[in-house]
Structure formats: C-alpha cells, structure tokens
Amino acid sequence: MRIGIVCPYSWDVPGGVQFHIRDLAEHLIRRGHQVSVLAPADEETPLPPYAVSAGRAVPVPYNGSVARLNFGFLSAARVRRWLHEGAFDVVHIHEPTSPSLGLLTCWAAQGPIVATFHTSNPRSRAMIAAYPILQPALEKISARIAVSEYARRTLVEHLGGDAVVIPNGVDVEFFASARPRPEWQSAPAPSAGGPETVIEPRGATDSQAATGPAGPRTGGTLGFIGRIDEPRKGLPVLMRALPRILAARPDTRLLVAGRGDQEEALAGLPPEMRERVEFLGMVSDEDKARLLRSVDLYIAPNTGGESFGIILVEAMSAGAPVLASDLDAFAQVLDGGAAGELFANENAEALADAVLRLLADPARRAELSARGRKHVRRFDWSTVGADILAVYETVTDGAASVATDERTGLRSRWGLARD
Known part of the structure; x- marks a missing residue:
C-alpha cells in the first residue's frame, strides 16, 4: 500500500505527535508498505529517507503550548506536489484542524483520507469559531481516529461526527x-x-x-x-x-x-x-x-x-x-x-x-x-499498527467499491454493462 502521512508540527522540535508519526511510519515500512511523511522542517534538519520537508515552520500558540506550524501559498504548493508525486492509496492526516499542513492537505487531497485527532481541549473557542471554515475539509475525511476518549470527546463536542479510539503506539x-x-x-x-x-x-x-x-x-x-x-x-x-x-x-x-x-x-x-x-x-x-x-x-x-x-x-x-x-x-x-x-x-x-x-x-x-x-x-505497535492498518484497508476498500459502482453505472448508462 502507498501511504502518505502528514505531520502538522515541525520535525526538528520533539513532541508526542512527531514521535507517534515517526514510529508509525517505521512500523508500516517494516510491514512492507511504501510510506512518505510530509512535515515542516528547517533546511538543516536531518530527515529520515521517508520524510519530505514542506519548509520552515513558525511558532504559534496552540492548546496551551507553542506549536511550530507551516501554512501559506508556498506550503500549499508543496502539499499539492507531494500528493501528485506520491499517488497514495490513502492519506493519513494528523491534527487536520490545526492551521498547518494537515488542513492544507485536507483541502487538496482526493481519494481516501484518514484523520487522527490528538488534541484534548474541552473549551476551545477557536475550534468552535473556525468550524464554518473547517467543515468543507472535514467532510472529505473518510475515517476518523482519536488517540484517547478525551480527544474523541473534544472532536464530537466541537466538530460533530465521531471517531474510533486507537491510542498512540510504543515500541x-x-x-x-x-x-x-x-x-x-x-x-x-x-x-x-x-x-x-x-x-x-x-x-x-x-x-x-x-x-x-x-x-x-x-x-x-x-x-x-x-x-x-x-x-x-x-x-x-x-x-x-x-x-x-x-x-x-x-x-x-x-x-x-x-x-x-x-x-x-x-x-x-x-x-x-x-x-x-x-x-x-x-x-x-x-x-x-x-x-x-x-x-x-x-x-x-x-x-x-x-x-x-x-x-x-x-x-x-x-x-x-x-x-x-x-x-x-x-x-x-x-x-x-x-x-x-x-x-x-x-x-x-x-x-x-x-x-x-x-x-x-x-x-x-x-x-x-x-x-x-x-x-x-496493549499500546505496543504490534497491536496499534494493526488497528490503524485495518482503518486504512476499510477506507481503501470502500473507495474501490465506490469506483466500481460508478464505472458500472456509466457502463449501464451507455449500454456497456456486461452479464
């Protein structure tokens, strides 16, 4: 499977989301999948062979911390190029509501999209205010994952919908x-x-x-x-x-x-x-x-x-x-x-x-x-990775079924349906 993973936060500043994405990518690669990770990174940041830089990030206050995010026209162009060159079977976006690469990718991507929500913030006025802007992007998501029940609750209360809970993984x-x-x-x-x-x-x-x-x-x-x-x-x-x-x-x-x-x-x-x-x-x-x-x-x-x-x-x-x-x-x-x-x-x-x-x-x-x-x-990658792969397979199988139905419908419309 060709898998594209989007990291919203700067690769050169360690954090739980970055570690989770790194370990997930390496687990999937060991399982034989082709993986590319798009992440903000300074020019001098050493990147693993599977990671692609989307350019330098800027510090932004976010959820009681300071997150280094990447946004803008140049970043959007890099996202589109990465998507085009990757031709991914599934795109996995982390924190799609943050003003960074995840949201840009959600706008630009076609095909199956999986989103993981990490944030737990029961009173996020910013998320509520941004909902009209986020809604068109969120509607493109095929499956949602929350890393905990509290992240799932934040998603449900602020943005609607639901998510399956799959925790962060550890080796x-x-x-x-x-x-x-x-x-x-x-x-x-x-x-x-x-x-x-x-x-x-x-x-x-x-x-x-x-x-x-x-x-x-x-x-x-x-x-x-x-x-x-x-x-x-x-x-x-x-x-x-x-x-x-x-x-x-x-x-x-x-x-x-x-x-x-x-x-x-x-x-x-x-x-x-x-x-x-x-x-x-x-x-x-x-x-x-x-x-x-x-x-x-x-x-x-x-x-x-x-x-x-x-x-x-x-x-x-x-x-x-x-x-x-x-x-x-x-x-x-x-x-x-x-x-x-x-x-x-x-x-x-x-x-x-x-x-x-x-x-x-x-x-x-x-x-x-x-x-x-x-x-x-229960948090080992042998368990967590299998659960995430099951989500990927579900959305890609669903996309294939939709594509088959659409082709069948066209054949029928033009008298090309087969027995």
Missing part, C-alpha cells in the same frame, strides 16, 4: 530491553545503613522485577522528561514539592531531560538543594529509554492539555514505577491508577507525600512496575 521492547546507566541509578547504601531493603523494579525480567531483592539503597532517583519552559508539563509543581522530599530524604536526586532555561527552573529552590537536580538537556531515544530504566520513580506532574500521555507508556514499558497527576487522560492510560499512582493535579504537597511514601515502599514500587509492564502491552 515496548525497545524500552524494556534498554540498559540502565549506573550513574543515573540511586547509590547503594552501606550494609549497616538500616533495615530498608529495596526490591529493585529495574531488573532484566518481570519476575525479577517483582520479587528479586537488589540490596539496600538510600535516597532515590526521580525522573522527569519534558520541555522545561512549558508550564503545563508541570516541572514547577515538582520543584515546589522537592524541598520537602529532600528534607526527608536528602540523598534523593532528580534527573530532568528536556530543553529550556535551567536557571529559571531552579529559581525557587533553596541554593543548598540545587545540586540534587541534574539537567541532562535533550536526550536521544536511546538515552531516554536508559533514563527510564534507571530511575526509582518516574514523575509526570503535567497540569493540563494532555489527550494521552505517551511518556507514561514509555515509562511503563521500561519498568519504571509511575506517579502522575490525576488528569483524565493520564488516569485512563494508567488504568484508573492500577498501573501507576495518581496525585491531585497541581498539588505540590500531595506530590511530595506520594513520592516519600513510594520511595519508602520498595514493594509497592515493584508492584507498580510489574503491573505497568503487563498493562502496557
């Missing part, structure tokens, strides 16, 4: 097989340092993770991955909780991976505690997996605007016990709190309480790790 084995980095793990405590024995949930197998003692440890290593300067990712909430955590467990470390102003992030933390926070900057996919395999507890303190929570799935795949804010989308990904613990959103005291309790309870962390590893299998 579970990639994260599960990553090697921890010793310098990122919590340090072993002296043998006479107290009665606490940690059952380490970062072992090589699920059974070892659930039952195998790793010896006494002190403090603990906390992990956070996200854009530092984007408030809705929740790092300020974690920083407000950190003094109480460090007062009770001074050897605790926080590893932060992501771009942003480190000095600004540390501004509210007492100077004597700042050395307990280590900024790693942007990390590769390999180091992200190794980080998640190394921490004693992964924390997702996001405050809103999340429709799914791909980082939670990645953390569970790596066997990291997860503690997340109780956003609806996060609660759904974590099976209502069975596969990871939840704390009251934006409540630093509740976050500190949960961290201290979990660091002192290695058996509970091992239980969360084991449950997360089991739960996360």
Whole structure:
C-alpha cells in the first residue's frame, strides 16, 4: 500500500505527535508498505529517507503550548506536489484542524483520507469559531481516529461526527530491553545503613522485577522528561514539592531531560538543594529509554492539555514505577491508577507525600512496575499498527467499491454493462 502521512508540527522540535508519526511510519515500512511523511522542517534538519520537508515552520500558540506550524501559498504548493508525486492509496492526516499542513492537505487531497485527532481541549473557542471554515475539509475525511476518549470527546463536542479510539503506539521492547546507566541509578547504601531493603523494579525480567531483592539503597532517583519552559508539563509543581522530599530524604536526586532555561527552573529552590537536580538537556531515544530504566520513580506532574500521555507508556514499558497527576487522560492510560499512582493535579504537597511514601515502599514500587509492564502491552505497535492498518484497508476498500459502482453505472448508462 502507498501511504502518505502528514505531520502538522515541525520535525526538528520533539513532541508526542512527531514521535507517534515517526514510529508509525517505521512500523508500516517494516510491514512492507511504501510510506512518505510530509512535515515542516528547517533546511538543516536531518530527515529520515521517508520524510519530505514542506519548509520552515513558525511558532504559534496552540492548546496551551507553542506549536511550530507551516501554512501559506508556498506550503500549499508543496502539499499539492507531494500528493501528485506520491499517488497514495490513502492519506493519513494528523491534527487536520490545526492551521498547518494537515488542513492544507485536507483541502487538496482526493481519494481516501484518514484523520487522527490528538488534541484534548474541552473549551476551545477557536475550534468552535473556525468550524464554518473547517467543515468543507472535514467532510472529505473518510475515517476518523482519536488517540484517547478525551480527544474523541473534544472532536464530537466541537466538530460533530465521531471517531474510533486507537491510542498512540510504543515500541515496548525497545524500552524494556534498554540498559540502565549506573550513574543515573540511586547509590547503594552501606550494609549497616538500616533495615530498608529495596526490591529493585529495574531488573532484566518481570519476575525479577517483582520479587528479586537488589540490596539496600538510600535516597532515590526521580525522573522527569519534558520541555522545561512549558508550564503545563508541570516541572514547577515538582520543584515546589522537592524541598520537602529532600528534607526527608536528602540523598534523593532528580534527573530532568528536556530543553529550556535551567536557571529559571531552579529559581525557587533553596541554593543548598540545587545540586540534587541534574539537567541532562535533550536526550536521544536511546538515552531516554536508559533514563527510564534507571530511575526509582518516574514523575509526570503535567497540569493540563494532555489527550494521552505517551511518556507514561514509555515509562511503563521500561519498568519504571509511575506517579502522575490525576488528569483524565493520564488516569485512563494508567488504568484508573492500577498501573501507576495518581496525585491531585497541581498539588505540590500531595506530590511530595506520594513520592516519600513510594520511595519508602520498595514493594509497592515493584508492584507498580510489574503491573505497568503487563498493562502496557496493549499500546505496543504490534497491536496499534494493526488497528490503524485495518482503518486504512476499510477506507481503501470502500473507495474501490465506490469506483466500481460508478464505472458500472456509466457502463449501464451507455449500454456497456456486461452479464
């Protein structure tokens, strides 16, 4: 099958939508399909062989964040050329309502169109106001996918229609097989340092993770991955909780991976505690997996605007016990709190309480790790990719049937119908 996938956001700025599209494209290619991805990208951005640049993107405030989008006459011309050269059996557009390549493609494309909606925003005035402009494009869509029930609800309430829910996918084995980095793990405590024995949930197998003692440890290593300067990712909430955590467990470390102003992030933390926070900057996919395999507890303190929570799935795949804010989308990904613990959103005291309790309870962390590893299998690309391919096949089969009916009708009209 010839498949064209449209990415609305700049390829050179990492994000959940871009990662999802990249992994989907590579999964489909491994399955033997021909795939081309059209995405905004700066000239110097290295692109994989299946990706095509639609030109440089510009930053635009969108859904509580800053998205780098691509729009305009030049972009529209590049979209039309890409569609013409690709001759795709199906075009898969992500975020077709954003003012970027997705909407341009929806206007220009002919034939089967699948659209995936990632946004969760229950009160989007902009989406409501733009509906008359969006309607003609949306009517061309053959099938709709939402990455979560909350993304589906946003679509239904603002634009009408419905969608099948297919979650974001993750290469579970990639994260599960990553090697921890010793310098990122919590340090072993002296043998006479107290009665606490940690059952380490970062072992090589699920059974070892659930039952195998790793010896006494002190403090603990906390992990956070996200854009530092984007408030809705929740790092300020974690920083407000950190003094109480460090007062009770001074050897605790926080590893932060992501771009942003480190000095600004540390501004509210007492100077004597700042050395307990280590900024790693942007990390590769390999180091992200190794980080998640190394921490004693992964924390997702996001405050809103999340429709799914791909980082939670990645953390569970790596066997990291997860503690997340109780956003609806996060609660759904974590099976209502069975596969990871939840704390009251934006409540630093509740976050500190949960961290201290979990660091002192290695058996509970091992239980969360084991449950997360089991739960996360439903998000593996072997399942998610098959579901998306089923949607493609449905719309292409439907288009073929329509084309056959139209040809039959023409033959009948002109006396050319066969027995």
